[in-house]
Amino acid sequence: MGKILLPYLTNARGDLSDIADDIQNAVLDVEEFYGDRLRQPIDVIFTRALHEIAIPEDGIGGRAHSSNFVTIAFTKTSAPSRQLIGEMLCHEVGHAYRWQHEPEWADSFMQKAILEGISICLEAEFAKRSKAKTFFLETMQNRYKDIESCKTLIRNTMDLWGRNCNYNHEACFYTGNHSLPRWAGYSLGYMVVSDALSKSGQNIFDLATWRYSAIEYQFSKMLPR
Numbered sequence: 048m049g050k051i052l053l054p055y056l057t058n059a060r061g062d063l064s065d066i067a068d069d070i071q072n073a074v075l076d077v078e079e080f081y082g083d084r085l086r087q088p089i090d091v092i093f094t095r096a097l098h099e100i101a102i103p104e105d106g107i108g109g110r111a112h113s114s115n116f117v118t119i120a121f122t123k124t125s126a127p128s129r130q131l132i133g134e135m136l137c138h139e140v141g142h143a144y145r146w147q148h149e150p151e152w153a154d155s156f157m158q159k160a161i162l163e164g165i166s167i168c169l170e171a172e173f174a175k176r177s178k179a180k181t182f183f184l185e186t187m188q189n190r191y192k193d194i195e196s197c198k199t200l201i202r203n204t205m206d207l208w209g210r211n212c213n214y215n216h217e218a219c220f221y222t223g224n225h226s227l228p229r230w231a232g233y234s235l236g237y238m239v240v241s242d243a244l245s246k247s248g249q250n251i252f253d254l255a256t257w258r259y260s261a262i263e264y265q266f267s268k269m270l271p272r
């Protein structure tokens with residue numbers, strides 16, 4: 048397998064020296080996870096300079112900017128393990144993986160949620176190799192176990208935004224509001240994609256390349272009436 052993930056560490060002041068080995072090993076783990084399913088190389092910047100996008104509980108966060116470029120950010124002093132760095136990287140590379148195979152633009156609330164759900168399911172698959180999990184993934188999985196809160200979340204998010212394009216992204220995906228918990232959009236996406244996965248019998252690498260409408264169709268069968 049050729050080099051698929053090209054890591055760059057913003058380490059001019061030695062900020063990342065303490066976790067440089069774990070970063071390099073996490074890159075190898077994620078490369079192995081995706082194998083030759085990735086069609087093109089991906090630039091990955093690891094930095095402490097964008098600490099505001101890191102999840103405080105995990106000390107790490109990320110963004111996928113395109114099918115060939117992702118950023119992984121650490122808080123100023125965090126030292127997540129190789130496994131947790133790998134999980135976060137796996138999530139962001141999951142977006143790039145989808146876009147390399149299916150560049151369909153997500154413009155409604157539901158489609159953005161599905162885009163996130165795909166990456167969370169990939170992250171969950173990666174996390175099976177270890178007992179360690181990010182706080183983020185644990186939150187997603189704990190909410191999914193609670194069927195009643197799932198239904199309430201689905202009802203609230205669908206009532207508020209459904210297939211609307213003009214939703215409040217910040218509130219829905221990050222902060223929450225009076226009727227939605229933090230990360231509600233992520234949770235909804237995880238429920239939708241997990242449900243589509245179990246109904247379709249596909250593996251997540253294949254389902255990740257489906258059109259949004261196909262995934263929504265699988266999910267529509269479980270919508271609360």
Ligand SMILES: [Zn+2]
Nearest residue numbers: 138142163166
């Ligand atoms: Zn994401």
